[in-house]
Amino acid sequence: MGSNLATPGCALAVGAHPDDIEFGCGATLAKWAAAGCRIRHLVCTDGAKGSWDAAEDIASLVRIRQEEQRAASRALGGDGDVVFLGWTDGELEAGLRQRWQLCSWIRVIRPDVVLGHDPWKRYRLHPDHRNAGFLLTDAIVAARDPHFFPEQEAPPHRPSALLLWEADEADHLEEVDGFVEAKLDGLLAHRSQFRSTMRIEESTSREETERFRDRVIRQLADHGRPEGFGAAEPFKLMRDL
Numbered sequence: 001m002g003s004n005l006a007t008p009g010c011a012l013a014v015g016a017h018p019d020d021i022e023f024g025c026g027a028t029l030a031k032w033a034a035a036g037c038r039i040r041h042l043v044c045t046d047g048a049k050g051s052w053d054a055a056e057d058i059a060s061l062v063r064i065r066q067e068e069q070r071a072a073s074r075a076l077g078g079d080g081d082v083v084f085l086g087w088t089d090g091e092l093e094a095g096l097r098q099r100w101q102l103c104s105w106i107r108v109i110r111p112d113v114v115l116g117h118d119p120w121k122r123y124r125l126h127p128d129h130r131n132a133g134f135l136l137t138d139a140i141v142a143a144r145d146p147h148f149f150p151e152q153e154a155p156p157h158r159p160s161a162l163l164l165w166e167a168d169e170a171d172h173l174e175e176v177d178g179f180v181e182a183k184l185d186g187l188l189a190h191r192s193q194f195r196s197t198m199r200i201e202e203s204t205s206r207e208e209t210e211r212f213r214d215r216v217i218r219q220l221a222d223h224g225r226p227e228g229f230g231a232a233e234p235f236k237l238m239r240d241l
């Protein structure tokens, strides 16, 4: 198991939905931001399915989730400037149109490290997580080569590393001692997801929020223990992109 990349100058995290990035790599982004790294969030869908309430006002839910995602970016040490591709939640495709967009953002943002969903994770049910993973790996290939989308103004760009969260075969840890609270602040910025994702009922939120926090803290501690870290986030690391 490898650990701890050198702090990148710029890191781009690509999630399917608002909140995926905080779950996948929130503490790692917070650690890097504290060390001077520019962190950027890119969210592929509009998050419109993120409610168990059938009568939910969807347009308003989308707006709320965008604001929550900006707040989460700030909680991790980012500037709150989040890219939303805006594809319909639950219907994300890793097609050419989407690849064109993400390739363009990689060429404009020019990250040293890119982070995203592992598309090869077995027995994964949610199509957006799988498709966001493949969309990212496909866009990295396009972004590095001048013959892909040559009409784009920004020159090609090749990141030095890709970290995949919820990895099928994790082989890399980022030690995040001291950045667990920032991850929790980022996660808890997604207030509209308390019920559906975090199992926190608004009405009794105090006790259940504590339970959620304990669960996240315990998971990060479990990931870190084999390498002697107090807390860690696990990834599959890909280099030579």
Ligand SMILES: [Zn+2]
Pocket: 016, 017, 020, 129
């Ligand atoms: Zn998600």
